[in-house]
Amino acid sequence: MVEVSRAAFSSSFLPRFPPNPPRHHLAAASLCPRTTTRCSLSAAAPSGSRTVPWGCEIESLESAEGLQKWLSDSGLPPQKMSIQRVDIGERGLVALKNIRKGEKLLFVPPSLVITAESEWGCKEAGDVLQRYSVPDWPLLATYLISEASLMNTSRWNRYISALPRQPFSLLYWTRLELDAYLVASHIRERAIERITDVTDTYNDLRARIFSKHPNLFPEEVYNMETFRWSFGILFSRLVRLPSMDGRVALVPWADMLNHSSEVETFLDYDKSSQGIVFTTDKAYQPGEQVFISYGKKSNGELLLSYGFVPKEGTNPNDSVDLLLSIKKSDKCYQEKLLALQKHGLSSPQRFPLQITGWPVEMMAYAYLVVSPPDMISKFDQMAAAASNRSTSKTELKYPELEEPTLQFILDSCESSISKYSKFLEGGTPLDPLMTNAKQANRKLLLKQLAVNLCTSERRILYRTQYILRRRLKDMRSGELRALTILNGFRKLFK
């Protein structure tokens, strides 16, 4: 599935993607039949917000079977897998026959794929969005709502009916929940940033487009709640297809595949069979769940977009951000800050730690932080090496700064560990306003996810702490030995 960076309606929701294809300027739009776009958003979500009136409960197999039948009738070739209830991921694709390693599976034809070029059930609404050159992500979010609101007159009705009514994603966590459960993790800020991006994108669409065409985009249908749903679906199901110039797409059926860190295979367009496929990188026996990879993502990133955290120690791509900063009392605070800014960095600055080590950029940043004023001429070199924009990846070495640098990283690491331990070992009080069992269950589920995330992130910090302590100990005992030898010589000469 795709990686996401900051949303910006006027530029592109996904800056890494190619720009939108040119859109034709169309004459004034006529109205869609109002009867098809009316919705009543009445069901209350566990968090107290409202849910959408389409989709299904995530564990529903009934709508998934309807989807499977519709896809087969619409041109999906016979499959070696079927949708079933699974232990990992609620519903998933399970092998019906022996599947070999290296075998191509799926073959979803382009006619069954949703992209920014898909035809709109309500053509006039699509024409308006084209006129405003809306980027792919907000366009697809609006498209999904438009098709969902057409209910059984949309060609995607079977697909939308099988989508979760409330996708698992941090978009559905309230600010209080993020503050209470993710207080120690940097994912809290990422989630707040993402929620803000989605809200800003919706507000922008409303101000610039929907308010000018209220008959095509009535607020009962196009509102914050329906956009939270459609963005939740995009974050957890949209794929980028490398062989289609990185085009983003929703691929019904293929998006029933769950993620495993143990496989590396991903979805792509196959020119020879002209369908969306993936090539297995392991064999499966009948009854086994088949997996793909959603990308090399940390546990925090998986929680952010997909709402789950893999079992502790099973994700080789797991990482935790360590926050480093220059003390305001540093005599060279301004000079160091300027050097960092020149290379696109700031104070504080985050660096990803992995169980296998830390980036060379972090060491360079830490050298800069602990440097005394007489090393001012080296600040620029250190800041350049701390920036991953720097082309030369040679590791800086300042033996005289090694010990204070490692000690500084260790202190930052320990301060982060204490935040995690405070959350993990101290109980989070349950919300006194929580009145029913459904709300209590939700809180327990969110807390469990947060505990799993924080445990895996703290594990990486503990490992880093261990390595730093050992290096410092070795360094200090080496220094002690050198001092003892020196003292021995001194005594000898006396």
Ligand SMILES: C[S@@+](CC[C@H](N)C(=O)[O-])C[C@H]1O[C@@H](n2cnc3c(N)ncnc32)[C@H](O)[C@@H]1O
């Ligand atoms: C692309 S969908 C996969 C199909 C999904 N299981 C369904 O029933 O609709 C992605 C969602 O599946 C679930 N999922 C995928 N991989 C998972 C895993 N390894 N563990 C737990 N949940 C997973 C998460 O809820 C995620 O948001």
